[in-house]
Amino acid sequence: MQVESWIPSSSYILKLIRAAGGSLGNGNKKLKLARVSAAVLSPLGNPSRASHLFSLPVSIKTLTPESSFPFVSSVFGRRNMASSVLSDCSLPAPARLLPFQRSVQSRTSQFQRSVSFAWRPLSLSAIRSTASPHWSLSASASVAVTTETSAKVIDGKAVAKQIKDEIAGEIVRMKDGIGIVPGLAVILVGSRKDSQTYVRNKKKACEAVGIKSYEANLPEDSTEEEVLKHIACFNDDPSVHGILVQLPLPRHMNEEKILNAIGLEKDVDGFHPLNIGRLSMQGRDPLFVPCTPKGCMELLHRYGVEIKGKRAVVIGRSNIVGMPAALLLQKANATISMVHSYTKNPVEITRQADIIISAAGVANLVRGSWIKPGAVVIDVGINPVDDAQSPRGYRLVGDVCYEEACKVASAITPVPGGVGPMTIAMLLSNTLSSAKRIHDFKVHVHSFS
Numbered sequence: 310m311q312v313e314s315w316i317p318s319s320s321y322i323l324k325l326i327r328a329a330g331g332s333l334g335n336g337n338k339k340l341k342l343a344r345v346s347a348a349v350l351s352p353l354g355n356p357s358r359a360s361h362l363f364s365l366p367v368s369i370k371t372l373t374p375e376s377s378f379p380f381v382s383s384v385f386g387r388r389n390m391a392s393s394v395l396s397d398c399s400l401p402a403p404a405r406l407l408p409f410q411r412s413v414q415s416r417t418s419q420f421q422r423s424v425s426f427a428w429r430p431l432s433l434s435a436i437r438s439t440a441s442p443h444w445s446l447s448a449s450a451s452v453a454v455t456t457e458t459s460a461k462v463i464d465g466k467a468v469a470k471q472i473k474d475e476i477a478g479e480i481v482r483m484k485d486g487i488g489i490v491p492g493l494a495v496i497l498v499g500s501r502k503d504s505q506t507y508v509r510n511k512k513k514a515c516e517a518v519g520i521k522s523y524e525a526n527l528p529e530d531s532t533e534e535e536v537l538k539h540i541a542c543f544n545d546d547p548s549v550h551g552i553l554v555q556l557p558l559p560r561h562m563n564e565e566k567i568l569n570a571i572g573l574e575k576d577v578d579g580f581h582p583l584n585i586g587r588l589s590m591q592g593r594d595p596l597f598v599p600c601t602p603k604g605c606m607e608l609l610h611r612y613g614v615e616i617k618g619k620r621a622v623v624i625g626r627s628n629i630v631g632m633p634a635a636l637l638l639q640k641a642n643a644t645i646s647m648v649h650s651y652t653k654n655p656v657e658i659t660r661q662a663d664i665i666i667s668a669a670g671v672a673n674l675v676r677g678s679w680i681k682p683g684a685v686v687i688d689v690g691i692n693p694v695d696d697a698q699s700p701r702g703y704r705l706v707g708d709v710c711y712e713e714a715c716k717v718a719s720a721i722t723p724v725p726g727g728v729g730p731m732t733i734a735m736l737l738s739n740t741l742s743s744a745k746r747i748h749d750f751k752v753h754v755h756s757f758s
């Protein structure tokens with residue numbers, strides 16, 4: 310199955326809703342408690358599948374890619390965006406149909422066993438040589454193994470900040486050494502609010518570390534040729550070391566054709582098929598690794614999580630996250646399984662994992678019961694759920710029911726503040742290493758990139 314073509318069947322959506330603790334059927338009592346709110350994004354703006362749900366007692370929103378609802382399933386990209394915003398696992402307990410029922414005693418002992426794998430209690434050697442004293446301090450707090458277990462929070466924001474500081478230092482070194490400043494060009498087509506926000510954030514991040522940013526904003530109705538012309542221009546521009554075409558592109562454009570036009574040596578997103586192809590081959594290395602999966606791996610490394618020989622499950626198989634994440638994990642010698650919309654027993658498979666990377670784009674899909682005690686959980690999902698309390702009218706939640714997962718996992722990334730900031734840090738890192746490669750500037754021993 311191609312993720313691009315994935316529109317979940319209504320039965321799958323129902324399964325997800327149930328898995329997330331929602332209740333859809335008979336029994337008013339259950340219903341009252343479940344307060345399920347589901348949003349189904351129809352890639353064609355056609356609510357046909359969603360309409361099955363209208364007959365059910367859940368509140369459904371049908372979204373189109375043009376909808377003002379931001380950030381829908383960024384992990385899936387455009388045509389494939391199908392997101393169920395399900396009952397929040399912070400809702401009253403009865404909505405959680407899959408509680409963890411284990412005695413405190415046994416849970417503790419299981420933790421002690423698993424912690425020994427996840428945390429070589431973070432000795433300095435477990436952390437990459439780039440770790441600053443500041444960092445090692447925060448990372449060295451080991452996981453509390455108490456009766457009231459709570460996962461260590463993998464602080465993506467702090468790691469990203471540290472990486473950005475390292476990058477800024479390297480950029481000064483490069484500028485002083487050879488008078489070159491790395492440049493990143495971002496092409497944005499159309500006026501999606503979420504894309505505009507992402508592009509703005511990338512620009513700010515570039516400025517903060519000393520990368521020069523270039524921007525091409527094209528109207529929604531631009532032709533493919535116009536986009537290709539801009540790419541050709543940036544390909545030829547020696548001050549540009551990285552080119553990023555913000556996804557998703559408008560529907561009338563051929564994403565593959567456009568991404569293929571980016572010069573391989575400037576493909577800082579790592580989406581070029583040759584880069585992805587090399588990622589999948591033994592003994593080959595891509596010029597660039599896609600930013601989000603690279604950020605996930607960096608978090609695992611910096612928190613001293615051993616990958617070799619471990620069982621890893623990746624949920625979702627998009628071109629930009631799930632697939633490259635699985636390829637990276639297997640390159641790091643994990644045994645990987647991929648869970649997707651056709652997987653018959655996702656809970657059973659996910660529960661075997663020592664490391665879970667979830668990139669499904671479905672809010673609260675992964676419940677506590679999906680997680681093996683002591684597993685490390687990386688949550689890539691950035692799903693908006695309505696929240697009247699929030700100034701934006703929504704808040705972001707991950708694919709993982711954080712509250713439940715905290716009690717089972719040994720470490721977990723929060724949303725926001727987990728993988729998201731790492732994606733941007735990796736983009737800066739890829740841009741810096743591109744500039745270094747193009748200008749043959751020596752990689753600093755301690756530099757990040």
Ligand SMILES: Nc1nc(=O)c2c([nH]1)NC[C@@H]1CN(c3ccc(C(=O)N[C@@H](CCC(=O)O)C(=O)O)cc3)C=[N+]21
Nearest residue numbers: 383553554555556557578600725726727729730732733
């Ligand atoms: N060519 C291309 N490359 C991408 O890498 C790419 C893309 N297109 N299209 C959209 C997705 C999404 N994406 C994110 C980057 C940062 C955050 C991020 O920093 N998130 C913050 C929260 C932001 C907020 O609060 O609004 C966090 O998780 O803490 C999220 C999502 C990159 N993408």
